[in-house]
Amino acid sequence: MSDKIAYSRQGDIAILTVRNPPVNALSQAVRQGLSDGMDRAEADAGVRAVLIVGEGRAFFAGADITEFGKPPLAPHLPDLVNRIEASPLLVVASMHGVSLGGGLEVALGCHYRIAVPSAKVGLPEVHLGLLPGAGGTQRLPRLTGVEAGLDVMTTGRHIGADKAHALGIIDVVQDGDPKDNGIAYAQRLLDEGAGPRPVSAMPPPDPIDWDAAFDAILAKGRGQISPAWCVRAVQASVEKPFAEGLKAERQIFYDLMQTDQRQGMIHAFFSERAVSNLPELKGVEPRAVHHIAVIGGGTMGAGIATAALLSGLRVHLLEMSPEAGEAARGRIEGNLAGALKRGKITADQHEAILTQALQIVTSYDTLAEVDLVIEAVFEDMDVKKQVFAELDRVCKPGAILASNTSYLDINEIAATTSRPADVLGLHFFSPAHVMKLLEVVVGDKTAPEVTATGFALGKRLNKISVRAGVCDGFIGNRILATYRTAADQMILDGASPYDIDAALEEFGFAMGPFAVADLAGLDIGWAVRKRKRAEGHAPTRDATYADKLCEDGHFGQKTGKGYYDYAAGPKARVPNPDVLPMIEADRARLGITPRDFNHEEITRRYMAAMVNEAAKVVGEGIARRPLDVDMTLLFGYGFPRYRGGPLKWADIVGLEPLLNDIKSYAAADPDFWAPAPLLEQLVAENKTFDDLNKKG
The missing domain is CATH 3.40.50.720 (NAD(P)-binding Rossmann-like Domain)
Structure with a gap:
């Protein structure tokens, strides 16, 4: 039996104590130890109940992240959860700290659940581009009902013990030592004559309008698909026998594993943890x-x-x-x-x-x-x-x-x-x-x-x-200035601010760049443009429409009007009718004949400008690693998390075709679209931005 699980006994109760600090991640050794512990308890004469409890900070914080990206090792978590649930012994989970993802799924495989008041539970797999894949989508709705279960799964949020009790996830909330609580609860159940109570044997919940729920959750996620597919997995829990529902859940989980979104979100997960880990600061003590x-x-x-x-x-x-x-x-x-x-x-x-x-x-x-x-x-x-x-x-x-x-x-x-x-x-x-x-x-x-x-x-x-590092705008605002310039160029060439916002919101941004400018205040960009002109850095085709908005006192939401009119409130934005005539006047002054842009072309140009400038930022050492750029854009500029960041997105769509696009754009504007040397080098060496992340 694995040294990660301690086996002990008190009366008729076998106790499996998890010892995998700091947070009892469900590593292969832990899974094997739990499986062996269940075998031992069932073979141990006189044992009538099993208590599963964690030492240290948590029951189970979830999967072992060191196993991510590697071939799964037996016993697989779905099989372990089914094996626990199928035990002829009464099985109790005593929960403290967090029980997340697979940790909650293990608890759902137990027959009864007790928790201390500070405990929290959750199914955060959607944050990795996945859904609960060890029976969570099948068992949880049987306890909570469909709508509450979907809320838990699609948000990935942590839920306190009292709310989890109200939802039916936890049977008892009790202060005290988790091990002592669990023993007392198991003994009480035995004394009352209780037996195994598998969640899988409970009746499925009532159905809902599945298509409407799928569409609503997909829209709320701005294109992220894993929350919406939780709906289809839960639908299977209602419409299919339990074993068939488990198969449907597993197939959806496998399909999500193959998606670009899963790649992007796993990259974001690890990069978020790596971004502050700088070799140059190893052993350096901060000041108090x-x-x-x-x-x-x-x-x-x-x-x-x-x-x-x-x-x-x-x-x-x-x-x-x-x-x-x-x-x-x-x-x-x-x-x-x-x-x-x-x-x-x-x-x-x-x-x-x-x-x-x-x-x-x-x-x-x-x-x-x-x-x-x-x-x-x-x-x-x-x-x-x-x-x-x-x-x-x-x-x-x-x-x-x-x-x-x-x-x-x-x-x-x-x-x-x-x-x-x-x-x-x-x-x-x-x-x-x-x-x-x-x-x-x-x-x-x-x-x-x-x-x-x-x-x-x-x-x-x-x-x-x-x-x-030090440069005009550092990482984020330097890149922002470039992709905003690309958007401004597209406006002069024929796109409208509203086309561009719509295209980028379809891509997954919460707001397009012109709506964001209204939110931040148009006077900020105005001050930057005036400074750059004074320094001799005005663009070749210098438009005036944004300046005229500011000269007229229109700074966006704070003044009630900018690119949009907010007369009906900040969320009820409608195009400002004064903007397009100003743009048309700039086109006429500059001798530009406008053309049409579809959303795909808008997004490709916008993203190409972002990636090209980001590659320059990394190549110059302003950002040490591509992941630094990705985290900057994710957490400061509304880049959709499920795409991983602009440089992860570039890796996924392919660096060579992106470089070819940039070279084609450079035919009309060689200065602005000059390819980043680092991007050219990576393409020549058949490497990716992520290869640079792995160097540390």
Whole structure:
């Protein structure tokens, strides 16, 4: 019997204790140990019940990720779950920590389930482009009904013990030691004369309108197919005998395993865990950070302060006047009210944050003892230099000075201080207390322990932190500027902003680029265009329609009109009728005869521009690995997760045909469409972007 499972006995109850730290992943050794343990219990004279319980932090956190991508080894999980359920002995699962994916499926294969109040359950396989493949789609609806079961499967969310009890997933919720709870519950069941109670023998739930549910879930997932296919698997649980339903589930699982979406989501899963793991920081200790300052209390600064406060940090927020400070406090209070409403913090924590952890100040001299400062003022180099000069004057030695700049040169900012080694960029995304991405921008003179501190802070704030080098826009905004230019070119050549948004939303983006621009504020892009023109970097075909919108005071959602008219509310966007005439005037001025673009061509050009610039970013070392680009676009720019990121998408569709497309576009605009040297090199060597990820 595997050393991952300890066999013991108390009276008539055999106890199988799982010992596979840290989270009892369902490795081959664990599966084999459970199977052997069931055999031993059934052969053990006098045993009438089996208790399965985990040591450490969890019952079972799910599959062993080290086995992903490898040939499956017996005993396979579906067979193990069926084997547990078929036991003539009464089988109890005692659950604590998390029981996710295969872990919940094992529990569903047991006859009874007890859990401590802090336990959580879930079936998150959709986040890997799959569905529960060990009977979860067949057993869970028999306990919960179809609609509640589909909600569990299609969202992949974790469910607390009390709600799981209300849904019928858990039979008893009881405080105490999981092992003691399980023994007592099993003994009580035996004393009451209870016997095995396989879920598979329960009647199937009532049917629903399967086609309508499939279509609705597919639309909600913006093209992700695995949640919708949960509907078909659950349909089989209702319409077929249990054994036939299991076969249908397994076939759908196998079919999903072959999809591009599964490739993309597995890539995203592993890349999310690898992106902060930088060889250059191995063994480098971050500096201690307990108390930070935020300069500027606008939307971004208030969001950064909120994120820091929610993570337990003390925050000084500096504004230039008491009135501005009170406005900043109001923004933070609004953010915290949302956290309180969602149960992220208690009322006592809310009160302590506002009365103790947060302090609004108006003098730089009050920042003398903070460990780290994040500047979040207007995106203007002269303004930022003035701020950093003051910070350099007042902050203690060893304090880290960070800029939240979206585009500007961190090296130039650092050079204005006497401590460039202590300066880095921490580029948050708005709203900063919600958005997951943090670009940690490393300057030429940034000390390794300062970089390490940036990553440690990102982890504390629950961010996905990506290392970026210094260039205009770093990783994300540099690539954004390029694919937005491609979109702008297509508009001049004949597409409309509305065609482009529709095509990209069909691809899987939550919003197209022009709807996003309206949401972010058109004045941001206007400021960048004016700066680039002043620097002599205006595009060859310089359109004016976006500038005219801003000159007329139309900055998008915040003013009620931009590319779209929001008179009926932010979600009821309709095309602004003033936009197309402005575009037509630009075409006429530039002598352009417009042509038609279909959605496939729009998407291909847009994605080709994104991939080509991303390849340049990796080739220049601004991003160390392709996966850094993928995580930046996934978590900061709405790239559909099921496609894995732009460079994973490029690998899937093929680098050579993509390069050929780029070369064909270059015939009309050789400067903009100049192929990335790295992309040409990979095609010549018959390699992929993922080959570079594997180098570390």
